[in-house]
Amino acid sequence: MSKPLKQIHLAAHFPGVNNTTVWSxxxxxxxxxxxxxxxxxRTAERAKFDFxxxxxxxxxxxxxxxxxxLDVVGRPDTFTVLAALAAVTERLGLTGTINSTFNEPYEVARQFASLDHLSAGRAAWNVVTSWDAFTGENFRRGGFLPQEERYSRAKEFLATANELFDSWQGDEIVADQETGTFLxxxxxxxxxxxxxxxxxEGRFNVPRxxxxxxVIFQAGDSDEGREFAAAGAxxxxxxxxTLDAGQAFYTDVKRRLAAYGRRPDQLLILPAASFVLGDTDAEAEELAKEVRRQQVSGATALKHLEFVWNRDLSAYDPEGPLPDIDPDVDGTHISQGRAQVRMYRDPLATARAWRELAAANNWSIRDLVIETGNRQNFVGSPATVAKTxxxxxxxxxxxxxxxxxxxxxxxxxxxxxxxxxxxQExxxxxxxxxxxxxxxxxxxxxPGLTGP
Known part of the structure; x- marks a missing residue:
C-alpha cells in the first residue's frame, strides 16, 4: 500500500534584507x-499560506x-509590523525573527505573548543569535559571543521564555468584585x-x-544549530x-529528534525558495536569466567580489576580467554586518577557484557572480513548478x-x-x-499547561 500524500506547507518571506529583490x-x-x-x-492569506x-x-x-x-535602506521594527498585520488578516500566521544575543527573555516573551493574544493564536518566533561585533555596537552588550556561548545563551533564553509562557496555569485571573483581590x-x-x-524572579504579566x-522557528545550519532545533524548535x-541537499538535511535533522523524546512530525523542515514563472518552461528560463541580471547589477557584482577580495574594487570593470591581485587576508574586513563575509573562510582558495571558472567559461566579473550566486529554485510553467x-x-x-x-x-x-x-487540485x-x-x-x- 502506498503511503498517503504529505500535505505541503507554504509560507511567504517579505524579502527586505537580501539581494533577491529587484529594486529597479x-x-x-x-x-x-x-x-x-x-x-x-493579504495575498499570502488569500492563497491559504501557513504564515x-x-x-x-x-x-x-x-x-x-x-x-x-544596494539591497536595503532600512528595516522597521518586527513587532510593530506584525501587530499591525494582525489587524488586517484573520488566519495567516505571523512569524518574526528576534535575536537572543542582544535581548532579554522577559521582554521578548511578553512581546510574543501579546502578539499571540492580538492575533488570536498566530504568532511565531524565529530564534536567532548574532555573530558579529559590528551589530553588537548598537547594544549595551557590545561585541559578540563565541559560537558555543551564543548557542548556550540561546538555549537558556528559549528555556527561560518557555518558563514565562507556562507560568500562567489558567486562562485568566479573576478579580473578586467585593474585596478587590485576585482569586x-x-x-x-x-x-x-x-x-x-x-x-x-517575579511575575509574568501576560496570561497564557x-x-x-x-511556534518556535530556528534558522541555524551548524551542528549546534541543528541540535538546538531538534531540542526545542x-x-x-x-x-x-536543492533535492539532494534537502534530503540530506531533512534526514539528518529528523534523526536527531529521538534523543529528545520527539517524533519526526514535531519538527518541520521549511527551506527558503525563490521562483520564476512563465507561460512555458522555456519562457520561464529566459525570464529567470533576465531576473538574475537585474538582481546582480555591475555595482552589485563588484560589491560581492569585495566580500572575498577585501579590497576596494570600484576601479574594475564589472564586465571585464577578475582582478589579478590576491585578496587581502590580513586587514580588517571592509564589509560589516553581512553574513556573506562568513561564507568564504579561505579567500585565497575561493579567488583561485573563481579565476579558473571565469577562464574556462570566458566569464566577466558580473557573469561569475551571477553564475556562482544563489539561483532561482523553482523555474518553469505553473504546472512544472507545482509538480517540482x-x-x-x-x-x-x-x-x-x-x-x-x-x-x-x-x-x-x-x-x-x-x-x-x-x-489544491x-x-x-x-x-x-x-x-x-x-x-x-x-x-x-x-503545549500543555505545565510542559512541552
Whole structure:
C-alpha cells in the first residue's frame, strides 16, 4: 500500500534584507510603508499560506565604511509590523525573527505573548543569535559571543521564555468584585529562573496565550544549530533547497529528534525558495536569466567580489576580467554586518577557484557572480513548478517552502493565482484553513499547561 500524500506547507518571506529583490523593477514598492506589508500579507492569506515571515536587521550594513545601499535602506521594527498585520488578516500566521544575543527573555516573551493574544493564536518566533561585533555596537552588550556561548545563551533564553509562557496555569485571573483581590493569585505568572546567563524572579504579566506558546522557528545550519532545533524548535528555516541537499538535511535533522523524546512530525523542515514563472518552461528560463541580471547589477557584482577580495574594487570593470591581485587576508574586513563575509573562510582558495571558472567559461566579473550566486529554485510553467514542489515534499527533501519573490510586494500574486490552485487540485494543499491558530495550520501539538 502506498503511503498517503504529505500535505505541503507554504509560507511567504517579505524579502527586505537580501539581494533577491529587484529594486529597479517598475513594480517594486516600498519596504517601509505599511501598504506593502499589508498587500503581501493579504495575498499570502488569500492563497491559504501557513504564515508570513519577517527577517531582522539590527544595523544598516556597511562596505568600505559607507552604508551599503544596494539591497536595503532600512528595516522597521518586527513587532510593530506584525501587530499591525494582525489587524488586517484573520488566519495567516505571523512569524518574526528576534535575536537572543542582544535581548532579554522577559521582554521578548511578553512581546510574543501579546502578539499571540492580538492575533488570536498566530504568532511565531524565529530564534536567532548574532555573530558579529559590528551589530553588537548598537547594544549595551557590545561585541559578540563565541559560537558555543551564543548557542548556550540561546538555549537558556528559549528555556527561560518557555518558563514565562507556562507560568500562567489558567486562562485568566479573576478579580473578586467585593474585596478587590485576585482569586487563584498563586497561579498568576510566578517564576524563578537561575542559570548561567539569566537570574530573574517575579511575575509574568501576560496570561497564557491562545497557542500556549508561540511556534518556535530556528534558522541555524551548524551542528549546534541543528541540535538546538531538534531540542526545542517547531520548524527550521533552512537554506537547503536543492533535492539532494534537502534530503540530506531533512534526514539528518529528523534523526536527531529521538534523543529528545520527539517524533519526526514535531519538527518541520521549511527551506527558503525563490521562483520564476512563465507561460512555458522555456519562457520561464529566459525570464529567470533576465531576473538574475537585474538582481546582480555591475555595482552589485563588484560589491560581492569585495566580500572575498577585501579590497576596494570600484576601479574594475564589472564586465571585464577578475582582478589579478590576491585578496587581502590580513586587514580588517571592509564589509560589516553581512553574513556573506562568513561564507568564504579561505579567500585565497575561493579567488583561485573563481579565476579558473571565469577562464574556462570566458566569464566577466558580473557573469561569475551571477553564475556562482544563489539561483532561482523553482523555474518553469505553473504546472512544472507545482509538480517540482510536490515532488520535493513527497520525497522528503522538505515539508514545504518559505517563498521569497523577487518583486515586493506584488511578486507573490502570480504564485497565489497560478500555482496554488494546481496544488489544491492535486490534494496536497488546503483549499481553506481548517483551524484558527498557526499551530493548527502546521499540524503541531499545542503545549500543555505545565510542559512541552
Amino acid at each position: 523593477d517598475p513594480e517594486a514598492g516600498s519596504h517601509i510603508e505599511f501598504s506593502s506589508f499589508a498587500h503581501f500579507a 508570513l515571515f519577517l527577517a531582522e536587521g539590527l544595523r544598516l550594513r556597511e562596505q568600505g565604511g559607507k552604508i551599503y545601499d 487563584s493569585d498563586a497561579k498568576a505568572g510566578a517564576f524563578v529562573h537561575t542559570g548561567q546567563h539569566f537570574d530573574i 496565550s491562545p497557542q500556549g506558546r508561540p 517547531d520548524a527550521i528555516f533552512s537554506r537547503h533547497a 514542489i510536490n515532488d520535493y515534499v513527497q520525497s522528503d527533501a522538505a515539508d514545504g517552502f518559505i517563498l521569497v519573490p523577487h518583486i515586493t510586494p506584488t511578486g507573490l500574486d502570480v504564485f497565489a493565482d497560478q500555482v496554488v490552485p494546481l496544488l 492535486q490534494g496536497v494543499f488546503r483549499a481553506d484553513y481548517e483551524g484558527t491558530t498557526l499551530r493548527d495550520h502546521l499540524g503541531l501539538d499545542t
